[in-house]
Amino acid sequence: xxxxxxxxxxxxxxxxxxxxxxxxxxxxxxxxxxxxxxxxxxxxxxxxxxxxxxxxxxxxxxxxxxxxxxxxxxxxxxxxxxxxxxxxxxxxxxxxxxxxxxxxxxxxxxxxxxxxxxxxxxxxxxxxxxxxxxxxxxxxxxxxxxxxxxxxxxxxxxxxxxxxxxxxxxxxxxx
Numbered sequence: 001x002x003x004x005x006x007x008x009x010x011x012x013x014x015x016x017x018x019x020x021x022x023x024x025x026x027x028x029x030x031x032x033x034x035x036x037x038x039x040x041x042x043x044x045x046x047x048x049x050x051x052x053x054x055x056x057x058x059x060x061x062x063x064x065x066x067x068x069x070x071x072x073x074x075x076x077x078x079x080x081x082x083x084x085x086x087x088x089x090x091x092x093x094x095x096x097x098x099x100x101x102x103x104x105x106x107x108x109x110x111x112x113x114x115x116x117x118x119x120x121x122x123x124x125x126x127x128x129x130x131x132x133x134x135x136x137x138x139x140x141x142x143x144x145x146x147x148x149x150x151x152x153x154x155x156x157x158x159x160x161x162x163x164x165x166x167x168x169x170x171x172x173x174x175x
Contacts, residue, residue, distance in 0.1 A: 004154070004164070004171050011154055011171035015146055020131070020156060020170070021055055023145035027129060028059025030143060031099070040064040041098045041123075043088075045071050045114065047165060048103030048157040052131040052145075056101065064099075067092050073110050082113045093121040102130040103157040105144075108137040131156070132170070148172075 004011040042064045044053045053066070070085040098118055105111050111128055118126050129143040134150050154160050155167030164171075 001169075004167075006160060006163070008175075009160075009173055010175040012174050013169050014148075014153060014172035015156075015170040017156070017168040020052075020145065023131075024052070024055045025059050027143045027145065028056055031056075031129070032059075032061045035062045035064075035097065035099075038062065038097050041093060041096045042066050042101055043093075043098050043114075043118070044068045044101045045103075045110070046086075048159070049101045050165075051157040051168075052103055053101045056129070065092070069114070071110060071114065082110055084113075084117070088121065090121050093118060093123045095122060095124045097125045098123045098127070100126065100128045102128065104132040104134075104148075104153065105130045105137040105140055106134055108140045111137070111140050132158075 002013045040062060042053065042057065044050065044066065046068050047070070067088060069088060071082065072085060073082045100111070100114055102111065115126055127142040128140060130141045131145040132148050132153065133141050133144040134148060138147060152173040153170050154164040155170045157165050158170070159165045
């Protein structure tokens with residue numbers, strides 16, 4: 001499927017699943033080089049992180065503990081207030097290397113919020129891996145899959161009105 005229509009919007013296939021898997025492997029190899037002998041917490045930001053974290057973890061050769069927090073900031077096409085809907089135990093994070101796994105860094109507000117949250121829990125080191133990043137937020141990530149235009153995207157974990165997360169490709173809004 002190359003085109004998706006939703007209400008008044010049209011989305012076009014933007015990044016294929018095979019391109020995503022290739023980038024997951026490259027990021028995984030970079031993480032392996034850095035963390036092979038380290039204790040690591042992979043902190044997924046729900047719900048969007050799930051496909052990326054699942055595919056990325058297939059390439060990881062180091063021991064990691066998966067943890068998740070539910071955080072939201074979007075309603076429809078608009079970014080809104082950040083809402084942390086679940087939290088972590090301090091013991092999960094204290095003095096640990098944490099790699100935050102996110103689907104997309106858009107405005108950067110969510111990542112800055114999470115970084116501050118983890119600093120308060122006294123994480124040893126905090127790094128960010130995101131599948132997608134927009135130009136204005138490029139400096140906020142340590143590893144990313146794709147730099148994208150400042151457009152709305154769906155698929156591969158990213159939603160619109162809680163739909164389309166299950167698409168295996170990423171689609172960009174054209175209209």
